[in-house]
Amino acid sequence: MLLEEVDLALDGGFLLSRKAFHPLPRIDERDVWDNLDPETKAYYAGQAQALVGSPIPLLTARMYAEYCVSGDRQMFEKAYFERRRRLFALCMCECLENTGRYIPDIEDLIWAICEETTWVVPAHLYQNPSGDGRVRFLADPGLARNYIDLFAAETASVLSWTNYLLGCRLKAEVVSRLEWEVSDRILDVYVARPEMYWTGFNEGRSLNNWTSWIYSNLLAVTLLNVDDDSRREALIRLIAKGLDAFLATYSLDGGCDEGAGYFDKAGASLLDCLEILDNATQGHAVLWNSPLIANMASYIMYAHIDRDYYINFADCGCRVRPDAMLLRRAAQKMGQDALKAHAEYLLANSWAALPYSAGYDSIYRRLVDCVSFMRSGLTSKGEDKPLSHYFSGTQVAVARQNANGSGLYLAAKGGHNAESHNHNDIGSYIIYVNGEPFIVDAGVGTYRRETFSSARYEIWTMQSRYHNTAIIGERHQLPGAACRAEGASFTDDGVRACFSLDISKAYGDFAPIDSYQRRITLDRDAGEISITDEVALSEEEAVTLPVMCAYEPRIAPGQAQLRGKNALLSIVFDPSVFSVTCEEVPLTDSRLKAAWERDSLYRLLFTVQTPSLKQQLNLKFMI
Numbered sequence: 001m002l003l004e005e006v007d008l009a010l011d012g013g014f015l016l017s018r019k020a021f022h023p024l025p026r027i028d029e030r031d032v033w034d035n036l037d038p039e040t041k042a043y044y045a046g047q048a049q050a051l052v053g054s055p056i057p058l059l060t061a062r063m064y065a066e067y068c069v070s071g072d073r074q075m076f077e078k079a080y081f082e083r084r085r086r087l088f089a090l091c092m093c094e095c096l097e098n099t100g101r102y103i104p105d106i107e108d109l110i111w112a113i114c115e116e117t118t119w120v121v122p123a124h125l126y127q128n129p130s131g132d133g134r135v136r137f138l139a140d141p142g143l144a145r146n147y148i149d150l151f152a153a154e155t156a157s158v159l160s161w162t163n164y165l166l167g168c169r170l171k172a173e174v175v176s177r178l179e180w181e182v183s184d185r186i187l188d189v190y191v192a193r194p195e196m197y198w199t200g201f202n203e204g205r206s207l208n209n210w211t212s213w214i215y216s217n218l219l220a221v222t223l224l225n226v227d228d229d230s231r232r233e234a235l236i237r238l239i240a241k242g243l244d245a246f247l248a249t250y251s252l253d254g255g256c257d258e259g260a261g262y263f264d265k266a267g268a269s270l271l272d273c274l275e276i277l278d279n280a281t282q283g284h285a286v287l288w289n290s291p292l293i294a295n296m297a298s299y300i301m302y303a304h305i306d307r308d309y310y311i312n313f314a315d316c317g318c319r320v321r322p323d324a325m326l327l328r329r330a331a332q333k334m335g336q337d338a339l340k341a342h343a344e345y346l347l348a349n350s351w352a353a354l355p356y357s358a359g360y361d362s363i364y365r366r367l368v369d370c371v372s373f374m375r376s377g378l379t380s381k382g383e384d385k386p387l388s389h390y391f392s393g394t395q396v397a398v399a400r401q402n403a404n405g406s407g408l409y410l411a412a413k414g415g416h417n418a419e420s421h422n423h424n425d426i427g428s429y430i431i432y433v434n435g436e437p438f439i440v441d442a443g444v445g446t447y448r449r450e451t452f453s454s455a456r457y458e459i460w461t462m463q464s465r466y467h468n469t470a471i472i473g474e475r476h477q478l479p480g481a482a483c484r485a486e487g488a489s490f491t492d493d494g495v496r497a498c499f500s501l502d503i504s505k506a507y508g509d510f511a512p513i514d515s516y517q518r519r520i521t522l523d524r525d526a527g528e529i530s531i532t533d534e535v536a537l538s539e540e541e542a543v544t545l546p547v548m549c550a551y552e553p554r555i556a557p558g559q560a561q562l563r564g565k566n567a568l569l570s571i572v573f574d575p576s577v578f579s580v581t582c583e584e585v586p587l588t589d590s591r592l593k594a595a596w597e598r599d600s601l602y603r604l605l606f607t608v609q610t611p612s613l614k615q616q617l618n619l620k621f622m623i
Contacts, residue, residue, distance in 0.1 A: 001244050001247055001287065001290070002240045002243050002244050002247065002277075002285070002287055003237065003240040003241050003244050005240075005284075005285045005286060005287060006236060006237060006240040006277065006281070006285045007237065007240075008284065008285070009281035009284035009285040010233050010236065010237065010281075010285075012284060014281045014282050014284040014285075015229075015232070015233060015236070015280060015281055016223075016279075016280050016281070016282065017227075017229065017232075018223065018224070018225070018226060018227050018232070021223050021224070021279075021280055023276070023279045023280075023364075023368075024164070024165070024367055024368065024371060025371065026164065026165055026166075026167075026168065027094065027095050027098060027165055027166055027168070027169060028168060030098065032371055033095050033096055033098070033371075036096065036370065036371065036373075037373050037374050037375055037376075038375075039356070039373075039375050040355070040356040040370055040373060041096055043354075043356045044089065044092050044093050044096055044356065045093075045096075047089045047092075047093060047358055048093045048097070048102070051086055051089055051090055051093070051102075051105065052090075052101065052102065052105060053105065054086070054105075056083060056086075056108060056109060056112050057078075057079035057082045057083055058079060059076065059079055059080060059083075059116060061137075061138075063075045063076040063079065064076050064122050064137065064138055065122075065137040065138075066122075067122035067123055067135070067449060068122065068135055068136055068137045071448045071449030071450055072448065072449075073121070073122070073123050073447055073448060073449070074446070076121065076122055077121055077123075080121060080151070081151075081360075083109060083112060083113055084113070084154070084155060084158050084360045085358050085359060085360050086105075086109055086358075087106065087109040087110065087113070087158055087159075087162060087360065088158055088162070088358065088359075088360035088363060088366075089358040090102045090105055090106050090109070091106060091161075091162045091165060091166060092356075092370070094106065094166060094169070095165055095166070100169065103166070103169055103170065106162065106166065106170070107170060107171060107174045110159060110162065110170075110174055110177075110178055111174060111177065113155060113159065114159075114177050114178060114181045117138065117141050117144060117145075118138065118141070118144030118145060118152075119149075119151065119152035119155040119156070119185060120144055120147055120148075120149045120151070120152050121149065121151050122137075122138070123447070123449065123452075124147075124149035124150070124151075125138065125143075125144060125147070125149075127147070127149065127196075127197065128143055128144075128146070128147035128196075129147075129193070129195045129196060129197070130143055130146060130147070130193075131143055135449060135453075145184075145185055145189075146189050146192070146193060147189065147193070147196065148185075148186060148189055148190060148193070148196060148214065149210075149214075150210060150213055150214060152185065152186065153186065153213075153214040153217040153218060153221075154217055154360065154361055154363070156182045156185065156186040156217060156218075156221045157217035157220050157221055157363050157364070158360045158363050159178050159181070159182055160178075160182060160220060160221045160224040160225055161220065161224065161363050161364070161367065162178075163175060163178055163179070163224070163225075164224050179225055182221060182225055183225065186218070186221055187218075187221065187222065187225070187226070187235065190218060190235070190238070191234075191235070191238070197210075198210035198211045198214055199211070199242050199245075200241065200242035200243070200244070200245025200246055201241070201242065201245070206249070206420065207245060207246050207249050208258055208262075208266065208420035208421070209258055209262050209265040209266035209269065209420075211242060211243070211245070211246040212243065212246050212265070212266055212267070212269035212270040212272075212273065213265045213266070213269040213362075215239050215242055215243055215246075215269070215273055216269040216270075216272040216273050216276070216362065216364065217364075218235075218239055219236070219239055219273055219276045219277065219280075220276060220363075220364050222235045222236060222239070223236075223276065223280050236277075236280075239273075240277075240285075243270065243273055246270065247270070247292065250292060250296060250393070251391070251392065251393020251394070252291065252292055252295065252393070253295055253390075253391045253392055253393050253394075254267070254292060254294070254295025254296035254297070254298060254299045254391075255299055255391030255392075255393050255394035255396060256296075256299050256303075256394070257314065257394045257415065257419040257420050257421075258314050258315070258316075258419075258420045258421045259303075259311070259312060259313050259314035259315060259316030259421065260299075260300060260303040260304075260310035260311055260312065260316055260320045261310070261312065261314075261315065261316030261317055261320055261444075262314070262315070262316065262420075262421065263299060263300045263303070263320075263322065264320075264322060264323060264353075264362070265362070267296040267297065267299055267300070268300075268322070268323060268326055268327075268362075268365070269362065270293075270296060271293075271296075271297060271326055271330045272326070272362065272364055272365050274286065274287055274288070274293070274330075275326075275329065275330075275364075275368070276364060278333075286333075288330075288333040288334045289334070293334065294334050294336055294339075297327065297330050297331065297334065297336070297339060298336065298338075298339050299391075300320075300322050300327070301327075301338070301339055301342045301386075302386060302389040302391070302398060303398075304342070304385070305409055305411075305432055305435065306405050306409070306432065306434075306435030306436075307349075307351055307435060308320060308321055308351050309432065309435065309437065311396070311398070311411045311430070312430075312441050312443050313396065313411075313413050313423065313425060313428070313441060314419060314420070314421040314422065314423060314444075315421035315423070315443075315444040315451075316421075316443060316444065317443045317444065317591070317595040318437060318440065318441075318443055318595050318596065319595055321351065321352055321353040321354075322346065322352055322353060323352065323353045323362075323365060323369065324343040324344070324346040324347045324352030324353070325343075325347070325352070325355050325365075325368070325369040325372065325373060326365055326368075326369070327339060327340075327342070327343035327346075328340055328343035328344060328347070329368075329372075331343060341383060342383065344378070344381070345381055345382070345383045347378055348378045348379055348380050348381050349380055349381070355369035355370055355372075355373035356369070356370050356373070382404070384403040384404065385400060385403055385404070385405050386398075386400075386403075387399065387400055387403055387492070387494075387497075388400070388490075388492040388497050390490040390499075392490075394413070394415050394419075395413060395414030395415045395485055395488040395501070396411065396412070396413045396414075396415070397410075397411065397412050397413070397490040397497070397499035397520075398410070398411050399411075399492060399497035399499075399522045400522075401522065401524045401527065402524075405434075405435055406434055406435075407433070407434065407524075407527060407623065408431065408432075408433060408522060408524075408527065408528075408529055408621075408623060409431065409432040409433070409435070410429060410430070410431055410497070410520065410522045410529050411429065411430050412427070412428065412429035412430075412499045412520045413425065413426070413427075413428055413429075414426055414427065414484075414485030414488040414501045414503075415484065415485060416480075416481050416482075416483060416484035416485070417477060417478065417479045417480055417481070417483040417484070417506060418479065418480050418481035418483075421444075422462075422479065423441075423444075423461070423462050423463075423464075423467065424457060424462060424463060424464040424467070424469075424476065424477035424478065424479055424483070424506070425441070425464060425467040425469060425477070426464075426469065426477060426483070426484065426485050426501075426503050426506040427468075427469050427470065427485065427501060427503040427506070427516075427518045428441065428464075428467040428468045428469050429468050429520055429531070430468070431529055431569070431621055433564065433567040433569050433623055434566050434567045436550075436564045436565060436566060436567060437550045437596075438549065438550055438551065438562050438564060438567075438569045438621075439468060439547060439548065439549060439550075439569075439621065440548050440549070440550050440596075440601065441467060441468075441548065442460075442461045442466060442548060442585070442592065442601055443461065443592060443595055443596075444461055444591070444592075445459070445461055445589035445591050445592050446589055446590060446591045456479075457479055460585075461592070463476060463477075464476045464477035464506070465546060466546065466548060466585070466603065467546070467548065468545075468546060468547055468548055469503070469506075469546065470503070470516065470518075470533065470535075470543055470544070470545055470546075471543070471544040471545075471546060472507055472511060472512075472513060472516075472537070472541050472543055473541035473542060475507050475508075475511050475541075476507070477503075477506040477507055478506070478507065478508045482505065482508075482509075483505060483506045483507070483508065484505055484506065485501040485502065485503055485505070485506070486501065486502040486504075486505060487500070487501060487502050488500070488501040489501070494524075495523065495524055495525055496521055496522065496523050496524070497521070497522045497524075498519060498520070498521045498522075499519070499520045499521075500517065500518065500519040500520070501517075501518055502515055502516060502517050502518075503516045503518055504516040512537050512538040512539035512541060513535070513536070513537055513538075514536040514537065514538055515534070515535070515536045516533065516534075516535050516536075517533070517534040517535075518531065518532070518533050519531075519532045519533075519534075520532075526622075527622065527623050528620055528621060528622045528623075529620070529621040530618065530619070530620050530621075531545075531617075531618065531619040531620075531621075532616070532617070532618055533545070533615075533616070533617040533618075534614075534615075534616050535614065535615040535616075535617065536613065536614050537613050537614075537615075538613070539613075540611040540612060540613060541611055542607055542608050542609075542611040543607075543608045543611070543615060543617060544605050544606065544607040544608070545578075545605075545606040545607075545617065545619065546603055546604070546605055546606075547571065547603070547604040547605075547606065547619070548585075548601055548602070548603055548604075549562055549601065549602040549603070549604060550562070550564070550596065550598070550601060550602075551563060551564055551602070552582075552584070552600075552602050553571070553582055553602060553604055555580055555582060555604075557575050558572060558573060558574070558575050559571060559572050559573070560573075560580065560582075560604060567623060568623065569621060569622070569623060570621070570622045570623075571604070571619060571620070571621055571622075572619070572620040572621075572622060573606060573618070573619055573620075574618065576609075577608060577609065577610075577617065577618075578606040578607060578608060578609065578617075579606075579607050579609050580604060580605065580606055580607075581604075581605045581607070582602055582603070582604050582605075583602065583603045583605070584600050584601075584602055585600060585601045585602060585603050586599065586600050587599055587600055587601065606619065
C-alpha cells in the first residue's frame, strides 16, 4: 500500500536530499517567525522567564530503580519528560525572540540528554527482545542502548528538530554530538533490530499506536539527519513497510480499538507520517485518496460525544482534545468536507488541543500547528452531529437522539477481550444526556507497573464487574481473543437504533452459559434506551447487571434516578425481578479524579432475585 507509493517516488528520483528537505522555516527565516499568531507569541513569552537558567532536572539511579521497587513510573518520567519539554520550549522561545539568550541553556540540555545512559524509560526496558523479559533495574547499559521505545524515538525527534531549527546557532561540537547519538541510539538500532515488536516485521505480533507513533519520529529523524542518499532511501522503504503492517491491522471502517484517547498517537501519527512523506517526496508518495486513510482520520469525529467528551472504551479518559489543526490539514488533502467542518468546529469552540504547547511529543505536528495557526477568522459555531455510526470492525455502535446533540446519546461495544489497551467490557455501553455523562465507563487510572503486567485485571477499572455488562453468579468476563462477541449487528431506521450481540463467549468456555443475547435500543420518539437481555444457562445462576453512574442514584420502587447538572435520567426496572443495591466507588487516582471532576462514581447492581435457566431481563433509561 504505502510501500508501493514510496517505491515509485524513490525510483522516480523525487525524494528530497537532506539539504533540500525544508518542511519548516529555520530561525534565520524571519518572515514566518516574526508573524506568528499573537496568542502563540504570548504563550512562549510567558514560558521564557521561568526557563532561563533553571537547573536541569536530575535523573538518578534511585529514580530509575523506583519503578522496579514500587511500580511507580512518575518519579523518573517527570524529570525525564521535563528535560525534553524545556528543550522544545526554549527552542521555540529562541526562534521567536532571535536574540541568542536561550542558546546556552539549549546547548546544556542537548548535552545532558546526550549524556543519559539510556533514552528508554524504565517501564519499557523489559520489552527489549535481547533481555529476559523481566522488569528490573538497569543492569546492562548496552541492553539499554540497543532498544527503541516510544520516548527514545521522541527524544531523537526533539533533538533533530532543534538541530534543524537552530543548528546554525549551536556550537559545532554540540551538533556533532547530537547527530552521533541520534544515529547510534536510533537509526543504527532500528536497522539492526527488526525483532523489536513494534516494527511490523514480526509475523503474528500485534501492533498498536507504538508503530505509527515511533515511525512518525523515525521518518523525521531520517530526513533531518541522514546525508547518504542510499541509506536515506533504504530507511524510508523500511519505515513504509512497517507502516503497511500497521495499516493492515485496521478494518476498512477505520475504527481504533485503542479508543479515542489513543487516536492522537495511533491514527493521527499515521497522518503525520503521510504529511512528512508528502513533503519529502514532493507529493509523490501519498495515500490521501485511500478510503481506509479517510476512515481512520474520521474515526475521531464519530467518537465525539459533545464538547470535549468522547467514547472512552479501552485505556481512555472521558475527555479528549484532538489536534484539530492536523485534522483540518488532512481533511483538505483528502477532500473530506465533513471532517474539515468538524475540525473547524472544535477549533472555533476551543475543544481542540492548543496549537502551541510546551509539550514536546509529536513535535513535528506541534511545529506545523504553531507556524500555521491564526486565531483570527475562527468564530464560534455549532454543527449537526451524525445521528448514528457503526464501526463493524471493532463492533462499536454510536447513536444519538437528535442531530443538535440534545437528548440521549448511546455508545455500545462488542469486540473481544484481547484488544489493544483492552478492558474486559464486551456488551458494555455508555449513556449521555444533553452532552452530560450519566451511565459511564470509568476509563483508566494513572499507569503503573501493574497496568501492563499479569496483574492488569486486578485493577478495578479493567474488570467487567465495573463495566455495564453482566455478572453470572460470581463469574465475570475473562481476557483473551477467544472471549469475544458473536453475531454483532447494528441497524438504524431513523426512529430506532438497535445494537445486538451474544456476549456468552466473553465468560470463557467453562461458564454455564448457552447464550446471552443482549439488545440495546435507542428509541428517539420515546426518548428512551432499553437494555434487553435474553439469557440461557445450563445451571441456575443469579445474573447481576452492574451499571456505573456518574451521579449518586436515588433508588425508589421500580426506578433509580440520576440528577445531573442539566438533566434527569430515570432507570426503570421490574422490582419483582431485580433487587437493587448501590455502591460508592471512590476515585482515589488523580487521573480518574481529574477526568470526571468528582470524588466518586457509583455502581448500581441489579440482581435477579429468582435464578432460572432462562431469563429475560430489562432495564430502561428514560428522560
